Amino acid sequence: MKQVSLARFLIEAQRAGQINADLRLLIEIVARACKAISHAVSKGELGGVLGDAGTGNIQGEAQKKLDVLSNEILIEANEWGGHLAGCASEEEEHPVPIPNAFPKGNYLLLFDPLDGSSNIDVNISVGTIFSVLRCPEGVTEPTAEHYLQPGTAQLAAGYTVYGPSTMLVLTVGHGTHAFTLDRELGSFILTERDMRIPEDTKEFAINMSNMRHWYPPMRSYIEELLAGKTGPRGKDFNMRWVASMVADVHRILSRGGIFIYPRDTKDASKPGKLRLMYEANPMSFIVEQAGGASTNGLQRIMEIQPEELHQRVPVFLGSKNEVEVATRYHREAQR
Numbered sequence: 001m002k003q004v005s006l007a008r009f010l011i012e013a014q015r016a017g018q019i020n021a022d023l024r025l026l027i028e029i030v031a032r033a034c035k036a037i038s039h040a041v042s043k044g045e046l047g048g049v050l051g052d053a054g055t056g057n058i059q060g061e062a063q064k065k066l067d068v069l070s071n072e073i074l075i076e077a078n079e080w081g082g083h084l085a086g087c088a089s090e091e092e093e094h095p096v097p098i099p100n101a102f103p104k105g106n107y108l109l110l111f112d113p114l115d116g117s118s119n120i121d122v123n124i125s126v127g128t129i130f131s132v133l134r135c136p137e138g139v140t141e142p143t144a145e146h147y148l149q150p151g152t153a154q155l156a157a158g159y160t161v162y163g164p165s166t167m168l169v170l171t172v173g174h175g176t177h178a179f180t181l182d183r184e185l186g187s188f189i190l191t192e193r194d195m196r197i198p199e200d201t202k203e204f205a206i207n208m209s210n211m212r213h214w215y216p217p218m219r220s221y222i223e224e225l226l227a228g229k230t231g232p233r234g235k236d237f238n239m240r241w242v243a244s245m246v247a248d249v250h251r252i253l254s255r256g257g258i259f260i261y262p263r264d265t266k267d268a269s270k271p272g273k274l275r276l277m278y279e280a281n282p283m284s285f286i287v288e289q290a291g292g293a294s295t296n297g298l299q300r301i302m303e304i305q306p307e308e309l310h311q312r313v314p315v316f317l318g319s320k321n322e323v324e325v326a327t328r329y330h331r332e333a334q335r
């Protein structure tokens with residue numbers, strides 16, 4: 001079968017009325033930036049870009065050199081095209097305006113430039129996550145509150161996982177599709193159209209070391225998975241935890257599973273670890289478009305009305321029926 005490149009896929013999506021020319025340009029530019037990040041990541045120690053940058057970000061996390069580099073690559077790639085009104089990054093406290101030297105467009109781009117970067121120095125897969133919103137009508141200098149739109153307002157979302165192969169997974173609201181980077185051509189090639197997450201699973205992903213900090217419904221739910229055949233679930237479960245959300249979510253998209261990062265008592269000020277705007281919302285859009293589900297334990301993540309740019313949220317996402325079981329435990333406990 002003739003290979004379909006990302007460029008051709010996006011032209012066909014535009015021809016089908018799913019996206020317009022500006023959104024197509026935006027996605028192509030983000031994909032090109034991810035190729036540059038993939039190139040830097042794959043050099044490893046030889047690129048002199050491993051280790052700490054010696055700086056911290058708004059999250060209070062030590063930044064890796066590659067966090068800073070990836071952030072710069074995405075910001076610089078997107079400033080001149082005339083398609084963006086601004087962008088927001090996990091690595092930037094405030095939204096980044098488009099320089100006045102360049103025209104502004106109708107879209108807002110939000111991203112985690114290098115998620116899981118604590119894995120970089122031990123050569124474990126990391127990724128880039130991005131989300132696209134429309135800039136509110138008539139706003140040319142968007143500030144943080146213009147980004148605070150629920151996940152259902154997303155026009156596109158995707159991630160690039162820098163693993164044994166570099167893969168871009170994308171949705172524009174018409175299914176979830178996977179592209180694999182052909183390094184010789186420098187093109188992302190469509191390798192899976194309309195990904196579907198199995199509705200049931202025997203595999204869960206959670207950081208078990210936090211168990212003593214979990215609230216009762218979380219503990220009950222996991223204890224039943226661990227009981228396997230001998231317990232109420234009547235089947236044995238396997239566990240995987242890469243500690244790179246992109247890698248864990250990609251596995252779940254590919255073969256099913258449930259990914260959980262719950263709120264816990266370790267830090268009551270934080271309702272979970274993952275950020276709503278540029279991690280949970282884009283991943284939820286991608287997963288729902290593949291037939292999966294994504295909640296914060298009580299409601300659909302994409303229906304949460306954001307209150308601040310870097311807010312955190314508990315995440316239960318993946319195989320639809322398993323997410324419903326875990327969510328039911330939490331809803332019952334809340335009652």
Ligand code: P6P
Nearest residue numbers: 115116117118207243244245246
């Ligand atoms: P923990 C990476 O730092 C990240 O934000 C996600 O990619 C990942 O799922 C999670 O944190 C890992 O958290 O507490 O297991 O290190």
